Amino acid sequence: xxxxxxxxxxxxxxxxxxxxxxxxxxxxxxxxxxxxxxxxxxxxxxxxxxxxxxxxxxxxxxxxxxxxxxxxxxxxxxxxxxxxxxxxxxxxxxxxxxxxxxxxxxxxxxxxxxxxxxxxxxxxxxxxxxxxxxxxxxxxx
Ligand code: HEM
Numbered sequence: 001x002x003x004x005x006x007x008x009x010x011x012x013x014x015x016x017x018x019x020x021x022x023x024x025x026x027x028x029x030x031x032x033x034x035x036x037x038x039x040x041x042x043x044x045x046x047x048x049x050x051x052x053x054x055x056x057x058x059x060x061x062x063x064x065x066x067x068x069x070x071x072x073x074x075x076x077x078x079x080x081x082x083x084x085x086x087x088x089x090x091x092x093x094x095x096x097x098x099x100x101x102x103x104x105x106x107x108x109x110x111x112x113x114x115x116x117x118x119x120x121x122x123x124x125x126x127x128x129x130x131x132x133x134x135x136x137x138x139x140x141x
Pocket of ligand 1: 039061066098
């Protein structure tokens with residue numbers, strides 16, 4: 001679990017991310033699909049060309065869910081319970097893919113806010129995103 005200092009570091013930069021949810025979400029997905037093309041197999045029904053409306057819409061949803069986790073940082077499991085069931089039981093996304101997406105989100109945040117992305121913020125966000133991934137994959141067991 002996150003320490004108080006790590007929670008503070010996650011929350012500190014969230015305000016800036018929240019103002020650019022669409023851009024950051026879309027960029028994170030573009031990084032995911034171009035760096036790890038195998039992840040595209042979960043989206044056969046999407047137009048995944050760069051800047052497509054579906055990429056923007058889905059990117060906003062993904063970062064929106066991360067925003068819910070930020071707002072409920074003391075109860076991430078509860079905040080993401082429905083999404084956890086969706087990814088495990090219906091979508092059946094292989095857990096390895098969560099590490100890949102988390103990495104791409106981290107890169108997007110770092111690229112947009114280089115001055116805020118201190119080693120402490122980097123480490124806190126890395127831990128926070130892996131906690132979200134644990135919640136979204138815990139139903140698989
Ligand atoms: C759907 C969040 C990781 C594949 C969704 C939705 C959200 C979401 C909010 C929309 C749910 C709805 O419409 O009710 C997240 C978060 C993730 C994550 C926060 C981790 C940080 C992944 C990964 C994959 C994936 C790693 C696969 C590579 C999908 C698919 C859908 C979906 C296929 C359904 C898309 C559609 O048909 O609209 N996710 N997701 N997700 N997610 Fe994830």
